Amino acid sequence: MTSSQPLSGKHIVVTRPRGQAASFIDKIEAAGGMVHFVPMLAFRSFSDGRETKRLQQLPTYDWIIVTSKNGVDFFFQQLKGKGIDYNTVIKSRFAAIGTKTAEVLQSYGFHAEYIPEKFSADQFAEEISRGHFKAEKVLIPKGNLARTAIADALRVKGMTADEWIVYETYFPEEEKRHVMDLLTANQTDVLTFTSPSAVRHFMEAAEEANIHTLQESVVACIGPVTKKEADRFGLHTQICPEVYTSESLAEAIVRYFRKEED
Structure with missing residues (x-):
């Protein structure tokens, strides 16, 4: 060798x-x-019954947190499938876990303004707890197996956090x-x-x-x-x-x- x-x-x-x-x-x-x-x-689109409500509320979120490449792709697939213009979220700021997730987000024309120091939900939750990330109302598009660590940390700090399952993982x-x-x-x-x-x-x-x-x-x-x-x-x-x-x-x-x- x-x-x-x-x-x-x-x-x-x-x-x-x-x-x-x-x-x-x-x-x-x-x-x-x-x-x-x-x-x-493998992954596929998922309907959790809250699509209409989440889509109606899109303009009200000051931050959208995407935690994976799939979260980005399936989030925008939901918008496209409902005929919703991406500009609906143009006023929202985006946070992404990891540079790879940020790169996928960039491909849709949006820039990640916040990326946690280490590319994990636990690190993001810790930074929220330390007051490094602040928001009023946050949307978290995610998979069916994703944990609630980020949303929990936001709520402890008095912020509104809505989770939306946009895809599911299967074997x-x-x-x-x-x-x-x-x-x-x-x-x-x-x-x-x-x-x-x-x-x-x-x-x-x-x-x-x-x-x-x-x-x-x-x-x-x-x-x-x-x-x-x-x-x-x-x-x-x-x-x-x-x-x-x-x-x-x-x-x-x-x-x-x-x-x-x-």
């Missing part, structure tokens, strides 16, 4: 959703890794057999997870394959929330970057195996 190819001979399982994994896979393959792409999550059943085959063939040198849901779905497939230990696999998680879920299933996370992005995760995996060479 050479220093330029620290992942040579390593089977890297990528569970990131389809459409969001390309740059991550590119970095892994550039370091010599053999990628097994098994997206553990693409067709990938379950793929995971089971990989586990049976022992082609899981590195397991990568970028969300707690991906961990749960992967472990569900592992249980169906009657594999209850993955101690020989290196586990890499994008951040502390995902790591906590992996720990709950008894996985020992060896890699968890300081910056919660897929690019940082790929770089951390490369560094981990480069150290093994030294």
Whole structure:
């Protein structure tokens, strides 16, 4: 193995959703890794019964907080599907968790005026608690599995926070057999997870394959929330970057195996 190819001979399982994994896979393959792409999550539009009310109230929100790429995409899909001009929210200011989410927001013509120091809901909630973020009335378009940490922190500080579920996450059943085959063939040198849901779905497939230990696999998680879920299933996370992005995760995996060479 050479220093330029620290992942040579390593089977890297990528569970990131389809459409969001390309740059991550590119970095892994550039370091010599053999990628097994098994997206553990898929997304679809969701109706929570509050669309009419939320859409009518759009002009009343001084801030809109988007927490993920999907939150941005499905929020604007809701507007487009109802024939609502994006200029309806032109007076709202936007906050985004992470630079990648901000970039997607920019593609719709809106700028994120606030991004928390670390790209997580818990960090945002902490900054709200410390008085770093202030608003009067906030809308949070989100997924069905997203936690309420940000809304809770806003309400504690006396701000109005309305949550709106605009998409749902589900397990693409067709990938379950793929995971089971990989586990049976022992082609899981590195397991990568970028969300707690991906961990749960992967472990569900592992249980169906009657594999209850993955101690020989290196586990890499994008951040502390995902790591906590992996720990709950008894996985020992060896890699968890300081910056919660897929690019940082790929770089951390490369560094981990480069150290093994030294």
